[in-house]
Amino acid sequence: MHNQSTKLLTVGGVALGGGSGVKIQSMTTTKTAEVDKTVSQILALERAGCEIVRVAIADEMDAVAVKSVKERINIPLVADIHFSPKLAVMAIENGADKVRINPGNIGGEKEIEFVADCVKAHGIPVRVGSNTGSIEKHFLDRYGRSAEALVESALYNVGILEKFGVNDIVISVKASDVKLTVDAYMLLAKRTNYPLHLGVTEAGTTEAGIVKSSVGIGSLLLQGIGDTIRVSLTDDPVREVYAAQHILRACGLDEEFVEVVSCPTCGRCAWDSMLLAEKVTAFVRPYKKRAKIAVMGCVVNGPGEAKDADLGIAGGVGSCLIFRKGEVYKKIDANKAEEEFLKEIKRLLDGE
Numbered sequence: 409m410h411n412q413s414t415k416l417l418t419v420g421g422v423a424l425g426g427g428s429g430v431k432i433q434s435m436t437t438t439k440t441a442e443v444d445k446t447v448s449q450i451l452a453l454e455r456a457g458c459e460i461v462r463v464a465i466a467d468e469m470d471a472v473a474v475k476s477v478k479e480r481i482n483i484p485l486v487a488d489i490h491f492s493p494k495l496a497v498m499a500i501e502n503g504a505d506k507v508r509i510n511p512g513n514i515g516g517e518k519e520i521e522f523v524a525d526c527v528k529a530h531g532i533p534v535r536v537g538s539n540t541g542s543i544e545k546h547f548l549d550r551y552g553r554s555a556e557a558l559v560e561s562a563l564y565n566v567g568i569l570e571k572f573g574v575n576d577i578v579i580s581v582k583a584s585d586v587k588l589t590v591d592a593y594m595l596l597a598k599r600t601n602y603p604l605h606l607g608v609t610e611a612g613t614t615e616a617g618i619v620k621s622s623v624g625i626g627s628l629l630l631q632g633i634g635d636t637i638r639v640s641l642t643d644d645p646v647r648e649v650y651a652a653q654h655i656l657r658a659c660g661l662d663e664e665f666v667e668v669v670s671c672p673t674c675g676r677c678a679w680d681s682m683l684l685a686e687k688v689t690a691f692v693r694p695y696k697k698r699a700k701i702a703v704m705g706c707v708v709n710g711p712g713e714a715k716d717a718d719l720g721i722a723g724g725v726g727s728c729l730i731f732r733k734g735e736v737y738k739k740i741d742a743n744k745a746e747e748e749f750l751k752e753i754k755r756l757l758d759g760e
Contacts, residue, residue, distance in 0.1 A: 414603045414635055417533050417576045419460055420484025420505030424533075424578065424635055425603030430661050431636040432652045433605070434645040435462040435488065440477065441469035447480045449645065454483055456649040460636065462486040462508065471498035478503040486535070493519040497526045506578075508535040509565075513542050517568055524572035533576035534569065538562035539609050540583040555591035558583065563599065577602045578636070582609035586624040593628050603635035610640065617641040618651045622658070629659040650693075666692035666699045666757065669714060673705040681705045681723055684746055691750055695757050703749075711736060719756050721749045 416426025424431060434453050438445040440463045450461050465471050465487045478485055486506040487499035493515060496507050509523060527534050538561045540553055547564075551557035558581040566577055579602050581592040589608050597604065608624040611617035621639040628634050639651040656662040670685035685703040692701060702714030703721055707729055710722025715734030722729050728745045730738040730752060740748045 414601050415576075417578075417603065419486070419533055422459060422484050428635075430629065430634055430656055431459045432457060432649055432656070433460045433462060433486075433636055433638040434458045434648045434652075435638065436464070437645060439470070440464055440466075441473040443473050443476045443480075446473070446477050450477070450481045450483070450485075452646055453649055454481070456646045457653055458483060458645075458649045460484045460486060460506075462488050462638075464488050465495050465499045468495065468498060471495050472502055474499050474502040474504050489514065493522045496523045500526045500530050500532065504532065506533045506535060508537050510537055510539070510542050514565075517571075520565065520568045521572045524569055524574045527574050527576075528572075533578055534574060535578040535580060535605060536562050536565050536569070537580045537582070537605070538565075539581070540585075540588070541609075553588075555581075555588060555595050558588075558592040559596045559599065562596065566600070566602070578605050579603075580605040580607065582607050584608065584610040586620050589624045590627055593633055594631070597633045604633060605636045605638070606634040607638045607640055612642060614641055614643045614647060617643070621651065622655050625652075626655050626659055629655070629661060663698055664696045666695050666697065666701060668692060668701050668703065669717065670703040671705045671710075671713070676706040676708055681721075684721070684749065687746060688749070688753065691753060692757065697757065699757060701753060719752055721745060 414425040416428060417424050436446055436449050438449050440446050453461055461483055463485060474487060484505035486508055487504035488508045489496040490510050491513050496509060500507055538558050543557050543561045547557045547561045562579050562581050566579060569577060581596050583589045586608055606625045606628055608621050611620045625637050637652050639648045641648050657665055668689045673681055681703055688701055688703055700717045701719050702717035704710030704714055705723060707722045707724045711731045711734045714720045720731045723742060726742050728740050728742050729736045730749060
């Protein structure tokens with residue numbers, strides 16, 4: 409299902425494109441120059457499963473701080489640049505593994521050449537990140553606020569980079585409108601073999617943002633489009649990483665995880681299966697292995713509906729049944745359901 413035709417490149421040693429798997433990105437919310445805070449947030453993102461992190465470079469202090477941040481983290485760092493080619497060069501010279509520039513506000517050919525020369529000298533990739541908020545006026549005049557305008561803006565600037573000898577390029581064409589985003593990426597995928605970074609920009613707060621991102625990113629991934637993703641949320645960026653993982657898993661692009669299935673419950677449910685489902689989900693998150701755990705509300709359908717689960721639990725009045733591959737093997741008191749079931753999960757996942 410995943411697109412194998414995009415160009416393979418590396419970002420700080422992490423493979424991108426060429427069928428190397430979809431990489432999860434996020435972005436810090438700290439002032440980059442506040443090194444301790446920035447490092448602390450990046451380390452939390454690493455623990456959550458982030459593979460590439462982006463930081464904002466708003467001034468020279470941020471650009472210089474890249475060096476100190478890089479010394480204390482373990483994943484590639486991308487410098488996010490707007491308006492100033494000088495800041496892009498400073499961030500690269502301080503160790504950025506990749507730089508992101510916005511076609512609509514970085515300047516003309518002279519400014520792009522300035523960045524291109526530095527990118528080539530340090531052997532790093534550059535992302536051309538087009539979005540609806542900063543499309544050049546001549547493209548807006550010609551195409552309006554459309555997929556065509558996004559794509560033409562991005563490819564025009566890619567062409568300038570190529571003119572100056574840069575060929576390790578990643579492209580993104582984001583909008584806050586899901587359909588516009590999807591249309592733009594589908595058009596872009598037909599016109600280039602550079603790796604594509606997917607996202608729905610300004611997606612919103614947690615619930616709405618996850619829905620919009622899942623629809624937009626997921627629909628593209630299911631068509632084999634996309635090499636790296638970021639779920640943009642107005643929230644703790646760690647939540648972005650978890651949401652991205654769920655999108656990849658739902659699209660069948662991540663098999664090294666413990667899947668937790670649970671029923672929505674109904675009037676037959678006589679115990680707090682919802683709470684247990686949440687606790688089980690948190691408990692299995694650190695495990696990187698393929699398994700399926702089921703938390704079902706009642707014994708009427710539990711083992712049957714989750715017959716393919718490696719381990720499951722279903723509740724009744726005052727008691728719960730634990731089952732393996734649809735076969736009941738233990739009956740326990742409902743008050744001890746959490747304790748006993750988590751023990752069974754640990755045994756399964758630890759291979760005991």
